Amino acid sequence: MSEKRNPITVHQAVKTVMKWKKRGNKNVVNFSECDDGYLFDPICADHPVPPFNRSPYDGYAIRSQDTELLSSNNSIDFEVIDEIPAGHTIEKIVGKNQTVKIMTGGAIPPGADAVIMKELVSKKEGGKYITIKRKLKPGENISFKGEDVEAGTEIISKGTYINPGVKALLATFGYSKVPLVKKPIIGLIATGSELLHVHEPLAPGKIRNSNSHMVSSQIKRAGGNVNYYGQIGDDLEDLVELTQKALLECDFIITTGGVSVGDYDHLPEVYRSINAQELFNKVAMRPGSVTTVAEKEGKLLFGLSGNPSACYVGFELFVRPIIRYWNYSDSPYVRPVKAYLNKDFPKANPFTRFVRGELQYSSGDILFKPVGLDKSNAVSSLAKSDALMILPGGTRGYKKGNLVDVLLLEDQKGSEEMWDMRK
Ligand SMILES: Nc1nc2c(c(=O)[nH]1)N[C@H]1C(S)=C(S)[C@@H](COP(=O)(O)OP(=O)(O)OC[C@H]3O[C@@H](n4cnc5c(N)ncnc54)[C@H](O)[C@@H]3O)O[C@H]1N2
Numbered sequence: 001m002s003e004k005r006n007p008i009t010v011h012q013a014v015k016t017v018m019k020w021k022k023r024g025n026k027n028v029v030n031f032s033e034c035d036d037g038y039l040f041d042p043i044c045a046d047h048p049v050p051p052f053n054r055s056p057y058d059g060y061a062i063r064s065q066d067t068e069l070l071s072s073n074n075s076i077d078f079e080v081i082d083e084i085p086a087g088h089t090i091e092k093i094v095g096k097n098q099t100v101k102i103m104t105g106g107a108i109p110p111g112a113d114a115v116i117m118k119e120l121v122s123k124k125e126g127g128k129y130i131t132i133k134r135k136l137k138p139g140e141n142i143s144f145k146g147e148d149v150e151a152g153t154e155i156i157s158k159g160t161y162i163n164p165g166v167k168a169l170l171a172t173f174g175y176s177k178v179p180l181v182k183k184p185i186i187g188l189i190a191t192g193s194e195l196l197h198v199h200e201p202l203a204p205g206k207i208r209n210s211n212s213h214m215v216s217s218q219i220k221r222a223g224g225n226v227n228y229y230g231q232i233g234d235d236l237e238d239l240v241e242l243t244q245k246a247l248l249e250c251d252f253i254i255t256t257g258g259v260s261v262g263d264y265d266h267l268p269e270v271y272r273s274i275n276a277q278e279l280f281n282k283v284a285m286r287p288g289s290v291t292t293v294a295e296k297e298g299k300l301l302f303g304l305s306g307n308p309s310a311c312y313v314g315f316e317l318f319v320r321p322i323i324r325y326w327n328y329s330d331s332p333y334v335r336p337v338k339a340y341l342n343k344d345f346p347k348a349n350p351f352t353r354f355v356r357g358e359l360q361y362s363s364g365d366i367l368f369k370p371v372g373l374d375k376s377n378a379v380s381s382l383a384k385s386d387a388l389m390i391l392p393g394g395t396r397g398y399k400k401g402n403l404v405d406v407l408l409l410e411d412q413k414g415s416e417e418m419w420d421m422r423k
C-alpha cells in the first residue's frame with residue numbers, strides 16, 4: 001500500500017480510541033486469587049474495626065478513677081484478679097483497686113477504662129499485686145471499637161486495584177469471595193516472516209520475536225488477560241484467518257508489525273478484508289507514527305508498529321486507557337508529572353516525541369534521565385524505562401534543567417485526563 005497517510009494528533013487519536021471504550025462484567029473469585037484484580041463492587045464495612053475495645057499494649061487494665069490521686073510519691077497496690085491473652089474475653093468486672101493483666105490485642109474487660117504498660121508497674125507477691133504510681137486518664141491506652149473503620153461506611157471504591165493494603169481490608173471484612181471485574185481478553189498476534197521463537201538460534205536475516213512477549217507483559221501490567229495466537233509470517237490469508245478467529249474469541253486484538261507501507265505490511269489489507277473500519281493509520285508522534293487502529297462490531301483492533309520502541313509507546317498511549325477503563329478506573333490515562341530533564345536532549349521534534357527514560361529523585365525534585373538509544377527500532381532502551389518524557393511537536397530540542405511532562409509507566413493510579421486535555 002503506498003497511499004499517502006494523514007497524521008492526526010496524539011490527542012485526537014486517543015480520543016478516537018476512547019469513543020469505543022467499554023466496561024467489564026463481574027467475576028467473583030476466591031479470596032486467594034484476587035491479587036492484581038480490580039474491584040467490581042466497593043468494599044463496605046459491615047462491622048466496626050476494631051470490633052471491640054482492645055489494648056494496644058501488654059500491661060494491666062484498670063479503672064482510671066482509682067489512679068486519680070497517684071503520683072511518683074503516692075502509689076497504691078492493685079489486686080491482679082485475672083488475665084486476658086489476645087483472643088480471650090472475661091466476664092469478671094474490674095472493681096475498685098483491682099486490675100486484669102492484659103496482652104496487646106486483648107479485649108478490655110468490663111469495668112476497666114484504661115491500660116497501663118507493664119514497664120510502668122512493679123510486681124508484688126509474685127504478680128498477685130502490682131504497684132502503680134501515676135494517674136491515668138479515662139480511655140488512656142485503649143484502641144476504641146470503630147476507631148479505625150466505622151461500620152456502614154464504603155471504604156474502597158469500585159474499580160480499585162487490589163494492592164496489598166486493599167487485600168488486607170478484604171480479609172478484615174471476611175471477603176472469602178471477591179467481586180472482581182472480569183478483565184478484558186486481549187488477542188495478541190505477532191506478525192513478521194523474520195521472527196524466530198525465543199528458544200531458536202539466530203539465523204541470517206532473522207531476529208527473535210520480542211514484541212509479543214513485551215506486549216503480553218504490558219497487557220498484564222495494564223490489567224488485561226492475554227490470548228496469545230503466536231507469531232505468524234507475513235501472509236495475507238493466514239493473517240486474515242487468524243485475525244477473524246481472534247475477533248470471535250477476544251474483546252480486543254493487538255497485532256505487532258505489518259502496519260507501515262512495505263509490500264508485506266498486510267494489516268491495512270487485513271482490516272479491509274474483514275470489513276473493519278480503520279479509525280486512523282498515522283499519528284503525529286515518534287516513535288509509533290504508523291500506529292493504526294481499526295474497529296469491527298465495537299471491537300478495537302490495535303495495529304501496533306513492529307519496531308519495538310514504537311510498539312511499546314503505542315500500547316501505553318492507546319491500549320492502556322482502554323484496559324483501565326474496562327476495569328472501571330475513573331482515571332484510565334497514563335499519569336503525568338513534571339520532572340527536570342537531567343541532560344540535554346538536542347534532537348528536534350517535528351512530531352510529538354515520547355522519550356523512554358528513568359525517573360530519579362533528588363532532594364525533593366523528580367529528574368528524568370533519557371535511557372539509551374532513542375530510536376524507534378531500539379529494544380535496549382525499554383528495559384530501564386519507567387517513564388516517557390513528552391516533547392511536544394514543533395520544538396527544537398531541550399536542555400538539562402528544563403521542566404518537562406513525564407508519563408509514569410509503573411503506576412496504578414492513572415489520571416482522569418490525558419496530559420494535554422486542554423489542546
Ligand atoms: N517508506 C516508508 N517506510 C517506513 C515508514 C514510512 O512511513 N515509509 N515508516 C517507518 C516507521 S516510522 C515504522 S515505526 C516502521 C513500522 O513498520 P511496521 O509496523 O510495518 O513493522 P514491520 O515492518 O513488520 O517491522 C518493523 C521492524 O520491526 C521489527 N519487528 C517486527 N516485529 C517484531 C517483533 N515481534 N519483535 C521484534 N522486532 C520486530 C522488524 O524486524 C523490523 O525491523 O516502518 C518504517 N518504514
Ligand code: MOO
Binds near residue numbers: 291307
Ligand atoms: O512510526 Mo515509527 O516513528 O519509527 O515508530
Ligand SMILES: [Mg+2]
Binds near residue numbers: 258264306
Ligand atoms: Mg513494515
